[in-house]
Amino acid sequence: MSRRAPRQDVNDDHLEVEAPKKSAAGVPAVAVAMKFAVEQMGVRRTAQTLLKLNQADGFDCQGCAWPDPDPSHRHTAEFCENGAKAVTEEATLRRVDRGFFVEHSIEDLRDKTDYWLGQQGRITEPMVLRAGATHYQPIAWDQAFELMGGLLNGLASPDEAVFYTSGKVSNEAAFAYQLFARAYGTNNLPDCSNMCHESTSVALAEAIGIGKGSVSLEDVHDAKLIVVAGQNPGTNHPRMLSALEIAKQRGAKIISVNPLREAGLVRFKNPQKVRGLAGPGTALADLHLPVRINGDLALFQAIGALLLEWDALDHDFIAEHTHGFEEWAAAARELDWDAVRRATGLERREIVAAARLFQESDATVVCWAMGITQHRNAVATVKEIVNVVLLQGNIGKPGAGLCPVRGHSNVQGDRTMGIWERAPEHFLDALQKEFGFDPPREHGLDTVKAIEALRDGKAKIFIGMGGNFVSAAPDTEVTEQAMRNADLTVHVSTKLNRSHVVTGREALILPAMGRSERDLTGGRLQRVTVEDSMSAVHASHGPLKPASPYLKSEVDIICSLAIATLGDRHGLPWEDFRSDYTEIRHRIARVVPGCAAYDEKVSRPGGFVLPHPPRDSRTFDTEVGKAMFTVSPTDVLHVPEGRLLLQTMRSHDQFNTTIYGLDDRYRGIKNGRRVVFVHPEDITALGLADGSIVDIVSEWSDGSERNAPGFRVVPYDQPRGCAAAYYPETNPLVPLDSTAIGSNCPTSKSVIIRLVVPPHGGKGVTESSDAGAARDSGSKRTVQPEHLS
Numbered sequence: 017m018s019r020r021a022p023r024q025d026v027n028d029d030h031l032e033v034e035a036p037k038k039s040a041a042g043v044p045a046v047a048v049a050m051k052f053a054v055e056q057m058g059v060r061r062t063a064q065t066l067l068k069l070n071q072a073d074g075f076d077c078q079g080c081a082w083p084d085p086d087p088s089h090r091h092t093a094e095f096c097e098n099g100a101k102a103v104t105e106e107a108t109l110r111r112v113d114r115g116f117f118v119e120h121s122i123e124d125l126r127d128k129t130d131y132w133l134g135q136q137g138r139i140t141e142p143m144v145l146r147a148g149a150t151h152y153q154p155i156a157w158d159q160a161f162e163l164m165g166g167l168l169n170g171l172a173s174p175d176e177a178v179f180y181t182s183g184k185v186s187n188e189a190a191f192a193y194q195l196f197a198r199a200y201g202t203n204n205l206p207d208c209s210n211m212c213h214e215s216t217s218v219a220l221a222e223a224i225g226i227g228k229g230s231v232s233l234e235d236v237h238d239a240k241l242i243v244v245a246g247q248n249p250g251t252n253h254p255r256m257l258s259a260l261e262i263a264k265q266r267g268a269k270i271i272s273v274n275p276l277r278e279a280g281l282v283r284f285k286n287p288q289k290v291r292g293l294a295g296p297g298t299a300l301a302d303l304h305l306p307v308r309i310n311g312d313l314a315l316f317q318a319i320g321a322l323l324l325e326w327d328a329l330d331h332d333f334i335a336e337h338t339h340g341f342e343e344w345a346a347a348a349r350e351l352d353w354d355a356v357r358r359a360t361g362l363e364r365r366e367i368v369a370a371a372r373l374f375q376e377s378d379a380t381v382v383c384w385a386m387g388i389t390q391h392r393n394a395v396a397t398v399k400e401i402v403n404v405v406l407l408q409g410n411i412g413k414p415g416a417g418l419c420p421v422r423g424h425s426n427v428q429g430d431r432t433m434g435i436w437e438r439a440p441e442h443f444l445d446a447l448q449k450e451f452g453f454d455p456p457r458e459h460g461l462d463t464v465k466a467i468e469a470l471r472d473g474k475a476k477i478f479i480g481m482g483g484n485f486v487s488a489a490p491d492t493e494v495t496e497q498a499m500r501n502a503d504l505t506v507h508v509s510t511k512l513n514r515s516h517v518v519t520g521r522e523a524l525i526l527p528a529m530g531r532s533e534r535d536l537t538g539g540r541l542q543r544v545t546v547e548d549s550m551s552a553v554h555a556s557h558g559p560l561k562p563a564s565p566y567l568k569s570e571v572d573i574i575c576s577l578a579i580a581t582l583g584d585r586h587g588l589p590w591e592d593f594r595s596d597y598t599e600i601r602h603r604i605a606r607v608v609p610g611c612a613a614y615d616e617k618v619s620r621p622g623g624f625v626l627p628h629p630p631r632d633s634r635t636f637d638t639e640v641g642k643a644m645f646t647v648s649p650t651d652v653l654h655v656p657e658g659r660l661l662l663q664t665m666r667s668h669d670q671f672n673t674t675i676y677g678l679d680d681r682y683r684g685i686k687n688g689r690r691v692v693f694v695h696p697e698d699i700t701a702l703g704l705a706d707g708s709i710v711d712i713v714s715e716w717s718d719g720s721e722r723n724a725p726g727f728r729v730v731p732y733d734q735p736r737g738c739a740a741a742y743y744p745e746t747n748p749l750v751p752l753d754s755t756a757i758g759s760n761c762p763t764s765k766s767v768i769i770r771l772v773v774p775p776h777g778g779k780g781v782t783e784s785s786d787a788g789a790a791r792d793s794g795s796k797r798t799v800q801p802e803h804l805s
Contacts, residue, residue, distance in 0.1 A: 031688030033707075033730050037279045037681055049100035052676065056108040061560075065107050065532055068559050070094040072621040075531045076546045076556040078102040078184055079671050080253045081422035083233045083548040087621040096254030098668075101676045105511065106530040107560055110137025112512050117143060117152040125517040130487055130744065131675040131689075133512045139527040140564035147521045157568065157576070160524055165580030167477060167504050174201030174456075176476045178466045181207040181435045182483025183424025184531075186544035186556070188600045189570035190426070191608075192593055193481055194434035196578040198444075199453060199586050203460030204475070207435050208483055208672075209427050210463035211490075215389040215759040216420040217431070219398035223644045224411070224418070224630045225637030228428065231381055231417035232550055232625070237262045238415035241377035244301075245273035245312060245401070246387020246765075250280015250682060251668045253385075253421050261298045269373050272301040274387060275309050275663065275734045276693070279682040303369055308361035308735045309661045310653040310766050313393050315367065316400040317650060318356045321348040322371035323407050330409030337634050338406050340645035347647045359652040361735040379415030380408065385423060387663065390765040395758040396648035406643055412634035422549040424672065429547030432608060432626070437462050446607045453586040463489065464760050467752055470498035478520065479506040479577075481570065482528075484513040487673040490750035490762040491722075508573055510563075513673070514744075529567045532558040537569045538595030544571075545601070545618050547626070553614075554623030571597055655737055655768055659715065660698065662767040664743040664750070673744050680742075683732070692771065693732035693740040702771060704729050710771040712741065714749035722749045725774065739769065 053062040068074030071094060072087040079102040084090065095103070116136065122145060125133070144155040144163070155163075168177055179197040181190060197205055209217065217227035224230070236242065236259045249256040257280055260270060272281040281301045307315055323329065324345055334341050353364065360367070374380060382401050388394060402418065410416035422428050434443055437460035444455045461469055467489060469475035478485075478499065485507075489495040499505055502520030509516070510530050516523070529535055535542040535557070543557040568576070575594035582588065592599045598615055605614035610627040617624035629635040636643045655661050666672075667680035667689060679686050683693070692712060699706060711725040724746055734740065743764065754763045 031691070031728055032686040033691075034684045034686065036684040049097040052101050053104045056104050056110065058109065061107065061109070062104075064559060065103055066095060066100060067092065069099065069103055072554075074556075075558040076425060076554070078106060078425055078531050080255075081183075081425050081428060081549040082253045082255045083550045083552050084554070084622070085233060098251070098254055098671055098676070102671055102674070103532055105134070105674065105676065106138075107532045108137050110135070111140055111563065112136050112138065113140045114143075114154045121150045122152065122517060122519070123150070128517075130514050130673065131678065133514060133517070134674055136512050138510055138563040139512060139525060141527060141566040143525040145519055145523040152523075152525065155524070157566075160526060161576050161580035163522075164479070164504070164506060164524070164577055168200065168581050171476055175204060175460070176474065177202060178204045178206065178461060178470065178475050178478045180463070180466070180478065180480045180483070180485055181205065181430050182481065183208045183422070183427030183430060184482045185426060185430055185435075185570060186546060187426065187429045187433050187553070187604065188544050188597045189481070189574055190430040190433035190435050191600055191604050192571055192574045192578075194439075195447070195451070195588065196574055196582070198447065198455035199451075199578070199582055199588055201456055203437050203439065203456050203458065204466065205435050205437050205460055206463040206466045207427070207430055208424060208463075208488060209431060210760065211488060211762055212386055212423055213389055213420055213427070214462075214761040215394035215756045216384075216398050218759040219395045219402065220418065220420070222638070223399050223402040223646060225643075226628060226630065227431075228551055228628060229418050229420045229549060230411050230628055230631040231419045233259060235415050235417055236260070236381055236419065237266065239263055239268050239379050239381040240415060241269050241271070241373050241380040243271045243273060243380070243382040244281060245382065245384045246389075247383060247385035247421055248274065248276070248278045248280060248665070249421070250278055251666055252423060254280070256421065257300070260300055264298055264300060269302045269377070270300050271370055271373060272304045273307050273312065273315065274304070275306060275738050276740060277304055277306065277733050303373065305362060305366060305370060306733075306735050308359065309663050309738045310391050310393070310651070311360035311362070312388055313397040313400055313648065314356045314359035314650050314652070315362070316397065316404050317348065317351060317648075318353070318360070318367045319371045319374060320400070320404045320407060321351045322368060323374060323404070324348050326371075326375055328375040329407050333409030334406065337636065337643055338645055339638075339640045339642040340647075344403060344645035344647050352650055355650045355652050359650065361737075374404070374408065378408075379413065380405070380410045381415070381417055381419050383419040383421055385421045387765055390756070390761055390763055392754070392756055392763050392766060393648070393651045394756040394761060396646070396651070399646040400648060402643070403645055406645060411630050411643070412632070417631060420549070425548075426546040428549060428551070429545070429553070432547055433604070434608070442609075443607070450603060450607050451586060451588060462760055464752055464755055464762065467491075467495050467498045470501055473501060476503045477506075478502050478504070479508075480515065481508050481574070484515050484673040486515040486518045487513065487744040487747070490747055490754075490764060491752040492744070492748040494752050508570065526573055527564065527567050528573060529562050529569045530558065531556055533560045533562045533567075534558055535569050537572045540596065542569065542571075542597050544597065545623070551626040551628055552623060553618060553626060555618045571600070653766060658702065659768050659770050660694065660737055660739040662692075662712070662714070662739045662741060662746070662749070662769045663765040664746045664767070665740055667742050670742075685730070688728070689742050690727045690745055691730045691741065692727040693730050693734065694771075695734055695736050695738065696731040698736055698739075699729055699731055704771060704773070706731050708773065709777070711774050712746065712749060712769050713772055714767050714769050716751055716754065716768075720751065722751070724748050729771065
């Protein structure tokens with residue numbers, strides 16, 4: 017079986033490659049962010065917006081979930097380049113109104129690139145695509161809710177509906193959304209976490225009793241050693257670099273574990289400091305381990321084995337607070353170092369150097385992101401990280417702990433609020449006690465299972481609360497067909513994206529207010545709350561006039577849908593929730609653990625921090641009441657001769673599936689995205705050349721193949737046998753059923769591929785519309801790639 021991606025996103029004739037940048041941030045980042053903002057918002061609106069971003073009296077960034085400093089220590093410009101771009105895309109003056117949809121048929125929009133769609137601006141009113149229609153048309157809000165409520169009530173079972181949530185949804189909206197879904201009768205509440213940090217949530221819950229990280233921002237500042245594994249903060253969490261700079265200035269050592277040598281961890285120029293702008297910047301990583309893709313499990317096993325051999329252990333902590341140490345130690349003593357070498361691609365001396373830094377540190381923080389979580393063995397890898405942290409008692413003490421870095425601003429808060437297809441019994445019991453109905457107890461569908469249900473006709477309605485589901489999900493062709501099988505697809509959105517043009521029999525686009533906008537729902541100034549990666553919860557309220565008078569808040573949309581669907585069923589107070597979000601916060605306080613006096617606490621500058629027993633008191637809510645050492649077999653992913661192991665990743669000019677531009681200046685890419693980074697010696701060995709145009713073909717154990725055509729080969733410093741390329745362009749290469757054991761997270765970082773020169777030799781590979789990279793990037797230029805090192 018072979019599947020081929022249908023779209024091209026760049027015209028190869030316009031793509032340029034140059035030497036990658038040696039450092040992150042500094043003058044270029046400031047200049048790029050300001051230019052981007054002013055072009056779309058103007059000078060006054062840019063100042064009005066960005067000066068309120070991440071401030072205690074302002075609104076929370078729509079981007080990553082990196083925490084804010086204490087309010088007394090925040091900068092006037094408390095944002096990064098990509099945060100400024102995220103706000104700009106929401107606060108842009110560009111508009112997608114009814115005239116736009118008259119001009120563009122659904123077929124026309126399907127031919128546009130993701131980048132083009134995202135650049136059109138804010139959607140101004142509800143739109144409907146009727147069955148058999150060629151164009152979206154305006155629809156009144158009441159009619160939209162009536163359509164949804166009627167179809168939901170007409171399903172044979174509530175489990176035929178899927179209620180998806182992105183990580184940007186506020187806590188108030190998330191709580192109301194899960195309450196509506198469960199009052200309706202289903203736990204089908206997949207979310208974006210299913211595709212990213214689900215492996216973390218599963219592993220940590222089993223190992224330490226809570227699926228969240230155990231550190232504060234102050235712990236990062238005070239750490240003696242920080243390990244950054246499977247993460248590129250310079251692109252994905254740029255404000256983290258400021259925290260690493262503080263730690264470095266206080267004497268911390270930093271280990272970078274990543275196949276690619278990323279600019280952000282080599283040297284950082286802090287744009288918030290004059291010295292950072294003008295000077296050489298701060299050298300961050302003391303040691304870079306260019307681990308082979310999928311080798312992190314073996315790496316942390318080896319580090320643990322060395323610490324055991326050297327007796328660099330906290331014996332008191334192990335004895336008092338952990339379970340399973342002897343079994344783990346017995347396995348560690350038998351570690352196969354040849355398998356470690358093959359899995360990691362590292363020499364023993366490199367691993368010893370890393371382990372020595374662990375040995376010398378009495379306060380270590382280990383950070384990780386998607387490079388760890390999107391593998392077949394991801395849950396085992398996170399548990400191995402926990403093992404290493406437990407060995408030295410690096411949890412529940414200052415400057416130490418586990419630090420999964422979430423990729424979306426409120427994805428952790430959504431889960432806290434009950435957006436979870438497998439909510440624990442105590443949460444459902446609390447809902448029952450508070451609202452007087454028994455919520456469904458059977459587990460619902462996660463993201464992968466929801467796609468399967470839509471594909472197989474077992475689900476009929478998809479409602480997406482934010483996000484870009486089609487472009488975020490794996491196996492693009494299967495996902496798109498699954499969506500087309502639905503009777504109704506609904507997307508609550510601020511801007512146009514791919515999911516709006518891959519529709520069910522009928523489709524709705526419901527435009528929502530953004531975080532940057534002033535919410536006067538119910539005739540009063542409303543605020544919402546969010547939770548960051550470190551369990552800190554705080555308020556957010558935007559300063560801007562909404563982009564259109566026809567926009568509704570997320571909370572309003574959810575409550576209105578609930579009224580249209582449920583009526584007075586269960587006597588739930590939807591009208592009260594809609595008119596005053598304080599009423600939702602009062603219910604959160606009584607239902608969600610750790611949220612007592614919720615409204616009062618979020619009124620404080622900077623909000624409050626949720627309880628975390630391992631961090632707060634070294635108590636662990638596991639089956640045995642202690643932190644768990646786990647034994648996992650060393651895993652070596654075999655890649656056949658002539659093949660490479662591909663990881664998908666973001667460019668510097670994107671956030672999740674939102675593409676801000678076509679450059680990746682830290683990796684030396686201009687005016688294009690269809691590039692595949694390959695080690696120079698692999699390029700030669702495969703009979704290719706720098707600049708060759710290839711199709712990427714993924715190969716799977718079931719004999720299936722998937723094809724993403726028209727990528728330019730770019731040499732890049734990484735382990736032999738590894739490759740990297742951007743998503744969502746490479747999402748078609750990942751099968752729906754290739755997921756992590758235990759978490760069902762797609763394996764987007766472990767894709768065995770071959771590079772094939774197409775019959776035409778790459779000539780004539782162009783994008784399918786006039787809207788993408790080639791024509792947006794200006795005049796035609798000759799491509800003269802340089803070798804990268």
